[in-house]
Amino acid sequence: MAIFRPVQTEFWTDVKVSEDMTPEDKLFMVYLLTNPHTTQLGVYEITPKIIAFEIGFSVESARALLDRFENHHKLIKYNKETREIAIKNWGKYNLTRGGKPIEDCLKKEIDKVKDLTLVKFILERTENEKLVEKISFYAGFDDTSTIRGTSRGQKEEEKEKEKEEKEKKEEKEYIVEIVNYLNDTCGSSYRSSTKKTQSFIKTRLNEKFTIDDFKKVIDVKHAEWTGTSQAKYLRPETLFGTKFEGYLQQWELWKNGKTRGRNERPYEESGSYVPEEARRGIQPTDNRGFAKTIG
Numbered sequence: 001m002a003i004f005r006p007v008q009t010e011f012w013t014d015v016k017v018s019e020d021m022t023p024e025d026k027l028f029m030v031y032l033l034t035n036p037h038t039t040q041l042g043v044y045e046i047t048p049k050i051i052a053f054e055i056g057f058s059v060e061s062a063r064a065l066l067d068r069f070e071n072h073h074k075l076i077k078y079n080k081e082t083r084e085i086a087i088k089n090w091g092k093y094n095l096t097r098g099g100k101p102i103e104d105c106l107k108k109e110i111d112k113v114k115d116l117t118l119v120k121f122i123l124e125r126t127e128n129e130k131l132v133e134k135i136s137f138y139a140g141f142d143d144t145s146t147i148r149g150t151s152r153g154q155k156e157e158e159k160e161k162e163k164e165e166k167e168k169k170e171e172k173e174y175i176v177e178i179v180n181y182l183n184d185t186c187g188s189s190y191r192s193s194t195k196k197t198q199s200f201i202k203t204r205l206n207e208k209f210t211i212d213d214f215k216k217v218i219d220v221k222h223a224e225w226t227g228t229s230q231a232k233y234l235r236p237e238t239l240f241g242t243k244f245e246g247y248l249q250q251w252e253l254w255k256n257g258k259t260r261g262r263n264e265r266p267y268e269e270s271g272s273y274v275p276e277e278a279r280r281g282i283q284p285t286d287n288r289g290f291a292k293t294i295g
Contacts, residue, residue, distance in 0.1 A: 042090030091126030
């Protein structure tokens with residue numbers, strides 16, 4: 001009979017996966033969840049040599065991945081002596097239903113586990129409390145309340161982490177929207193993935209500026225600099241740098257200036273508005289078409 005291991009489709013859109021993992025990491029994570037050595041419990045024996053053979057990596061690469069997943073991503077625990085591995089959130093997604101067949105299977109698997117601290121590692125993130133008690137009993141753990149307490153603490157920690165990941169995802173979406181608006185407005189082709197651009201935008205977002213604030217700055221400087229020698233400064237490091245707040249204040253003047261005349265443009269240094277005709281040296285006329293006397 002075929003054995004199936006569920007993998008959430010959200011795996012591919014998870015922030016940790018999309019932001020922190022390399023293509024090699026993603027393949028390795030799916031392998032850890034679905035390889036033929038996995039168990040119902042989530043603790044199983046595996047070696048770098050087996051991993052290398054089944055995925056097609058070198059043994060050294062397999063060792064490096066195990067170390068990376070344990071110490072960098074912190075998604076597994078691996079006992080080099082017993083050659084046993086435990087996957088962090090296995091219990092959360094796989095130990096969700098009880099029943100005698102599953103409990104009997106778990107008991108048999110626990111009897112084969114050499115390092116029982118790996119079982120505790122699984123239980124810390126298992127939400128089904130009845131299964132936590134059963135597995136704790138099978139493993140001979142005396143104080144199941146400690147495990148349940150740790151589990152509750154982990155839930156709070158995970159909620160906080162989910163909140164942080166959500167904020168990180170929203171921040172990424174904001175950056176994409178801002179850079180796209182800059183490109184659409186100015187006809188440029190800056191990338192939202194550039195670290196330098198991200199840094200400028202994140203700094204302003206951390207100062208509580210909004211997406212609308214970014215758009216206002218883009219609009220006012222585009223109106224002022226397009227067609228001039230300053231047009232080359234319609235770029236993220238200039239627009240979103242330390243003068244950002246000053247540019248934003250200028251937008252209010254520019255907006256008010258626009259209501260007085262559609263050809264008015266701001267002067268950056270003074271913050272005042274001068275009609276386009278005056279900037280081009282053309283005298284204003286009265287309503288009969290004659291030039292007015294200035295002075």
